[in-house]
Amino acid sequence: MSLQVEDALVDATTEKRRSPTRTRLWGVLLAPPAIWMIVFFISSIAIVVMLSFGHVNDVGKAVFGFSLDNYKALADPVYLKVLLRSAMFAIATTVISLVLGYPVAYTIALHGGKYKNALVAFLVIPFFASYLIRMYAWSTLLADEGLVNQLLRDTGLTEGIRFLNTPGAVVAGLVYGSIVFMVLPIYASLERMDTALIEAGKDLYHSPLQTFFAVTVPATRAGMLGGVLLVFLPALGDFVSAQLLGGPSTYMIGNLIQQQFFEGHDQPLGSALTVVLMLALLVFMVFYLRATQRVNRET
């Protein structure tokens, strides 16, 4: 194999056109990630798809089968209701992340100066701790008799505020968990943008705000679309935020899937739900791909 690699290197330097040896090298390099994907990603999806046509036997064991019963069970309006609720939460999360995240990315990219990289690093630091741990931390801080409410009571302004177990808390948790995925792509596209464009906009008698919407926003559309995708998709499938910060009526599709797997003893039904969710996400993915293609054509 080392011989092949050497060959390939020689080929690569001496020959500009592709050769069979060179493609073999790429094939070899592709093998580990391909095996990784097959073992840990594709096979698990395949199991989920196959299991979604199965059922649970009388001793509670999931078995494969060829029935559509699980999909028929999903016709129950309760699932549509939860899916819509999840979509609302995910849309709210995405919009809030965009509105909060854009100024952050803008400030770092255009006014960060020599601290730019340090500022980006600071944004990422909270991610050193797991999402779950941070959610637990929030639920401790914001509890009715937690630190924040104690401080509020000490000020004498309020008797304390109920933060937790509300739809707002779920969305706040989602925003907190994913906003950095909005900031980073926007930051990257702002970084790449030629600031001379902004100067040009001002030279053409645009106000700063007009320049922002006519020049900066279109130039960073690809970054925004990337951010929207990275925030929306995980938010739609999330269950941690609703589990730890939610109330009795904030159940999301992710919670429902988790319940089927871990509580309902019905992994086939959970699999069918997963497949439906994946198909729904696929629709957004196609929308995203088309939108980015349009952006690419325009620029």
Add this chain to the structure above:
Amino acid sequence: MTEPSLSFNRRDFLRGSFGVGAAAALAACGFSGDSATPSTSASASAAAPMAQAKVDGDLVYYNWADYCDPTVLSGFKEKYGVNIIEANYDGYAGMLAKIQAGNAYDVALPGARYVELMRKQGLIQKIDKSQLKNADQLFGWGSYFDNPWYDPNSDYSTPFSMWTTGIAYRKDKVTTASGTWQDLWNEQAKGHIYVLDEDDEALGMAALKLGLDVNTANPDDLAKIKDVLISQKPYLRAYSTDDINNLASGNAWIHHAWSGDFLNFINNTATDPENWVYELPTDGSPLNSDAWVIPANAPHPGTALLWLDWIMQPDNVEKNINYIAYPLLSKSGPDIYAKMAANYPSLEVDVSKVVNPTVYKNHNATDQAARNAVWTEVKAA
């Protein structure tokens, strides 16, 4: 800049990967066709030779978090010179799912009905009681657990702890408790009430309130249970099994809770123990138990047997009761617990009542699906 071209295109690559992936899934996964009926898998594991109680590796230990005195764990490590690799679950169904998926543990602690399920699925191995020096602490003195309902002759399990499910509330906020399950609909605590996030517990609570069987799968009963649980939602803060933390954080004024967790909270966490009441509703209270098992695929069944023996040694029983605040089901356990809970008559757990209609039982697939659907609709509503 041109991308390096490949002799195979992306689509071929994906198609090939998916094909191999599907094959790998079929080959590797823990699920099977209907052929794996309980009888064949049970006889398969019964035919395997039973393990001997001697060290054959570290102990891979699977339990609730914090459900064992740390000194009992460290004592085991010292005595046998092994490490304990600890994993935790937050619900029996999750534990079962992990073991079904093929994760290998040496010991696990399922609830009674899960012991039955795991036995029928061939997931746990027979335990040779002659290998356990302290077996006389658990069996042979007239204990109900010589032959419990979930495991004839306790062939596949050793009983551990027992508890009731009731209601915890704080007196400074709630003065109008009625002593029945109606307290989980209390107007004073509206928005500060928690119900245990477990299908059996929630459905069982509603059933008792309605005067029905906790294990009912009758469609009319289930419809009533669903309605009554949905009528409760405006009163609830959340569904959660994290009762100790919800009581400690002040979020819960009333909590559907397990007896042992309440006593644990009073003993270890509460800053004002006198302020808290545990009430055993007069319309009936669930009483359930759990037991240690050795999974069929345990990598070190010898060390696992030593653990089962260790955990029933009288001094360790006492340490554990003091730590977890649940009565343990050995000869000495109930008395030690009774002393500890003496100030709280409602926390009394009467071992002789374990054969009662409020024990959670297993269901056939249709009934389980019907109960599951009700719980899903309640939580999604």
